[in-house]
Amino acid sequence: MLRLYAVACILGTSEAFTARTLKSGAKRTNAARCTTIMSGLIGFATMSGNTERIAGYIGDATGISPTPIADVSAADLEAADCIICGAPTWNTGADDMRSGTDIDDWLYSELPNADLSGKKVALFGLGDSAGYSGNFCDSVGELYDCFTARGATVVGFTDQDGYDHYDSKAIRDDKFCGLMCDEQNQMDQSEDRATAWVEQLKAEGMPL
Ligand SMILES: Cc1cc2nc3c(=O)[nH]c(=O)nc-3n(C[C@H](O)[C@H](O)[C@H](O)COP(=O)(O)O)c2cc1C
Known part of the structure; x- marks a missing residue:
């Protein structure tokens, strides 16, 4: 017994001691426990603060702290288990560089x-x-094109119902390719929209 205790001390853990005391053929019942830490990333850009506010609502619903997009590197993106990215539109009608x-x-x-x-x-x-x-x-249509070009799968499409628009470059297959918020005309709906959208993302398999 003393010799067994000495072996356990050399191996450094009480579990090692238990392992060494198991008789041949006996099953170990203390299954290994594994903790997976998921890391999500919310990146945003803004001119007058509205996109940052919506990023905050999404952050509240996910527990992820939003980061200004200029501080997000390619390595950060690759390290993240899931990515949420948002931007406003200021360059009206532009083919690219639409956000401004x-x-x-x-x-x-x-x-x-x-x-x-x-x-x-x-x-x-x-x-x-x-x-x-x-x-x-x-x-958002430009974000879609750029992210899918890098191999990403975009989730979280939403219905066009409930907005005043008649056209948008963010439409794919008759849906918006993400969450759209309108702080000029529908500010009172934004927080609920963001919260419901996060639930949708979870249902679509985003590890949030
Ligand atoms: C000069 C100007 C151009 C704009 N162009 C568009 C546009 O093309 N499409 C659109 O949906 N919103 C447009 N907007 C509205 C902004 O996108 C909206 O105010 C947005 O909430 C700004 O977000 P931010 O505060 O995060 O910068 C424009 C606003 C201004 C003042």
């Missing part, structure tokens, strides 16, 4: 360095569905 914020450069300088194959990404956008109803949240 620092995400425009980031999409074509930093994002192309990331391999996002097999990763789930969700997108959100801010716009004015009455004042710019022909270009509502156009930048």
Whole structure:
């Protein structure tokens, strides 16, 4: 017995002691426990603060602290288990660089360095569905094109119902390719929309 105790001390754990005392053929019942720590990332760009506010609602619902997109590297993206990214639209009618914020450069300088194959990404956008109803949240369509070009799978599509727009470059298969918020005309709906959208993302398999 003394010799067995000495072996356990050398191996350093009481579990080692238990293992050494098991008779041959006996089953170990203390199954190994494994803790998986998921890491999510919310990146956003903003000009006048609205997108940051919605990122905050999403952050509250997920427990993830939003990060300005300029501080997000390709390595950060690759290290994240899930990515949520949002931007406003200021460059009305533009083919690219539609946001008019620092995400425009980031999409074509930093994002192309990331391999996002097999990763789930969700997108959100801010716009004015009455004042710019022909270009509502156009930048989200550009985010969609840039993220899918890196191999990401975009989840969290939403219905177009309930907004005043008549067109948007963020429409894919008759749906918005993410969550759209309108702080000019529908500010009172944004928080509930964000909270419900996070539940949708979870139901669609985002590890949140
Ligand atoms: C000059 C100007 C251009 C805009 N162009 C668009 C547009 O093309 N599409 C749209 O949906 N919203 C447009 N907007 C509305 C902004 O996207 C909206 O105010 C948004 O909430 C701003 O978000 P931010 O505060 O995060 O920058 C425009 C606003 C201004 C003042």
